[in-house]
Amino acid sequence: MVDVILKKGKEKAVLQRHPWVFSGAIERVKGKPANGDVVRLVSAQGTFMAYGFYNDKSRVALRLLEWNEEVPVDEAWFRAKVADAVNARRHVLADGENNTCRLIFSEADYLPGLIVDKYADHLAVQVLTSGIENNMPVIIDELQKLLHPKSIFDKSDASSRQHEGLVTENKLLWGSQPPELVEVKENGITYGINIAEGQKSGFYCDQRDNRCILASYAKGKKVLDCFSYTGGFTLNSLKSEAASVTSVDSSALAVETLNENIRLNNFDAAKHQAIKADVNSQLRRFKDDGEKFDVIVLDPPKYAPSRSALDRASRAYKDLNRIAMLLLNDGGLLATFSCSGAMDMETFKQVLAWAALDAGKQVQFIHQFCQPEDHPVRSSFPEGEYLKGLLCRVF
Structure with missing residues (x-):
């Protein structure tokens, strides 16, 4: 096996079991490993520190896997790592209310670069x-044995993927082609998931708990x-007997799927309006029209893909939240989120404080x-904590 020698003084993060080693921390490579x-x-003294994936095309030249030389x-x-991750989630699926969740979450499950989501x-x-x-044949075989998916x-x-020298893929790996809409259950609500054409892996199951929490405030409210994507917060609010829900998304496919999800659950379509539009533009139209709401959900895409983008992203978050605050009735609720790992909670709170100040x-x-x-x-990988949000009462 090829040895990669760490520069002197760069041992601390490795000893703390952080899984990333950047290219600038490497002194030299003894041999010519292939990427992956x-x-x-x-x-630097020649002492074993860890095993890891090597890639000379990436800033993260090593992704560490195992710290025990034996x-x-x-x-x-x-x-074993695939089985450990899957078995740790089985209770999430055991109550009959959910048949969708994330089974493997990359570094958090000691499999850096692997995401696996279960949809029915x-x-x-x-x-x-x-x-x-390089190891997908083994991983696919183990997933088949554990879960027997279709x-x-x-x-x-x-x-x-480009940073690793990989091309993008969108294809069937095993089994039969999934239907255009796979029906899944989350919190007892049915969703149609378009795996092949949907965003990310097809659905955002990371908001499962937050949808339930927000829905507890929605009864009788104008939301x-x-x-909105395919309607996670919308459907939970309708289930909780919101007076009305307006959903806004720029994707025609998302709006179409959301409307189909309303039908799948036999919710009252008269209480719901779906608008295909740019959210920022639509919020300004609502303001010009004098519209007001009791509850507003802001779940935007990742504005800060890296720390270098944080200042620009903070301005975008501030402007988005400012105009949403202006659309709330006095004492209304704003549920606002950031899925940017570079945006920590304290910075997010400061951005909202600025937005409130500008909105009066x-x-x-x-x-x-x-x-x-x-x-x-993982305690040794705080970068895995990417999703954060705040429920705000606005006066």
């Missing part, structure tokens, strides 16, 4: 590193769900939202 190979990381990273190792009898995978790509579909269309409003933070247990955060 498992290599040995050793200190435990080989072989086929049995990958099978179908699995959607995203492969983001060359090391995982299909395993590759949704590896993220642009981040606005922005960046007062804000109380009454609840903090986070990602659910099937999206765990």
Whole structure:
């Protein structure tokens, strides 16, 4: 096995079991590993430190896997890690209210670059590193043995694959082609999931708990769900007997699927309006028209893909939340989210304070939202904590 030698003074993060080693921390490589190979990381003094995936095309040149030299990273190792992750989630699916969740969450489950989501009898995978790509035959075989799915579909269309020298993929890996809409249950609500054409892996199960929490405030309220996608917050609000729900999304496919989800659940379509529009533009139209709401949900896409984008993203978050605050009735509730890992909670609170100041409003933070247990955060990898949100009362 090839040895990668760490620069002197760069040992701290590795000893703390952070899974990333950047290219600038590497002194030299003894040999010529192929991208995606498992290599040995050793200190400047030659002491073993960890095994990891190597890739010379990525800023993260090593993604560490195993810190015990006596435990080989072989086929049995990958099978065990897949099984551990799947078995840790089985209780999430045991109550009959949910048949969808995240089964494998990349670094959090010691499989950097692998995402696996379960949608009823179908699995959607995203492969983001060359090391995982090299080991997919074993991973697919283990998933088949553990779960007996009808299909395993590759949704590896993220642009981040380019940083690993990989092309994007959108194809069936195993089994039969999934139907255009796979019906899943979350919180007892039925959703149609378009695995092949939907965003990310097809659905955002990271908001499962937060949808329930917000729905508890929706009864009898006029709700606005922005960046609604296929209707997670919309459907939970209707189930909780909201007076009305307006959903806004720029994707025609998302709006079409949302309307189909209303029908699937036999909710009162007269209480719902779906608008295909850019959210920021639509919020300004609502303001010009004098519209007001009791509850507003803002669940935008990732505005800050990296720390270098944080200042620009903060301005975008501030403007979005400012205009939403202006659309709330006095004492109304704003549920606002960021899925940007670079945006920490304290910065997010500061952005909302600025938004409130510009809007001439007062804000109380009454609840903090986070990602659910099937999206765990490793203590040695805080970067895995990406989803954050605040429920705000606005005066």
